[in-house]
Amino acid sequence: MLAIDFGADGSVVISGRLDAAQCQLAQSFLDRVEGPVTLDCSRLEYISSAGLGVLLKTQKRLSASHGKLRLAGVSRHLCDIFRYSGFDQIFEIEAAE
């Protein structure tokens, strides 16, 4: 299951599993955000290539209007996935402590 909503500090908090069956839910939410946005990934357990596509599409849209998506609280496993995908070159990524 996946949950995505605004957190108290204005960041977007995503939790659960961002797989092919859940990416439409995440895309629908992220299509509505504007400007610089921090995506709190500290409770994101899993991401597949379908989920990576959601993040990439959002980054491209925000970048076109001088915004960006920043990924925060990223676990080691997700850091590896982002690195293998080259996302460390096109996203600002803050690893989990």
Add this chain to the structure above:
Amino acid sequence: MSASRAFRRDVAAMDELFAFTSDAFGAEGIDQGLRPIVDLVLEELFTNVVKYGRKSEAAVRVELSRTPGGVEVTVIEDDAERFDPTAGPAVDTTKPLESRKPGGLGLHLIGKLVDSIEYRYVEASRQGRTTFRKSARGAGKDGE
């Protein structure tokens, strides 16, 4: 010992697929640290069958067994067209944002995450079998 289950060709079956790996990892005593990788590789293989495979009612079978320090997984597709997931096109992950397009990362990630992967296709029975292995020792590849 091994675990085996069949899944309908539908992205909505993903939850059942993940429930299967969860059950099998517990029953077989497999290192839980390997499960996100196994889930990811299985999802990529399964969604390829659903999206690009032959339109068929034949279920997709997954077999999972423990190996010394790791796990071996086989995805069996009956009534299949030949599609070798080990022979996907190279992906340039160094392109700048404006040149990147969503999609195409699934097979690339599989190659990065598993210790080994093999594909076999039997023309006579129209059966495709993809077997991959992952061990905790091989997890160094994941954390390189």
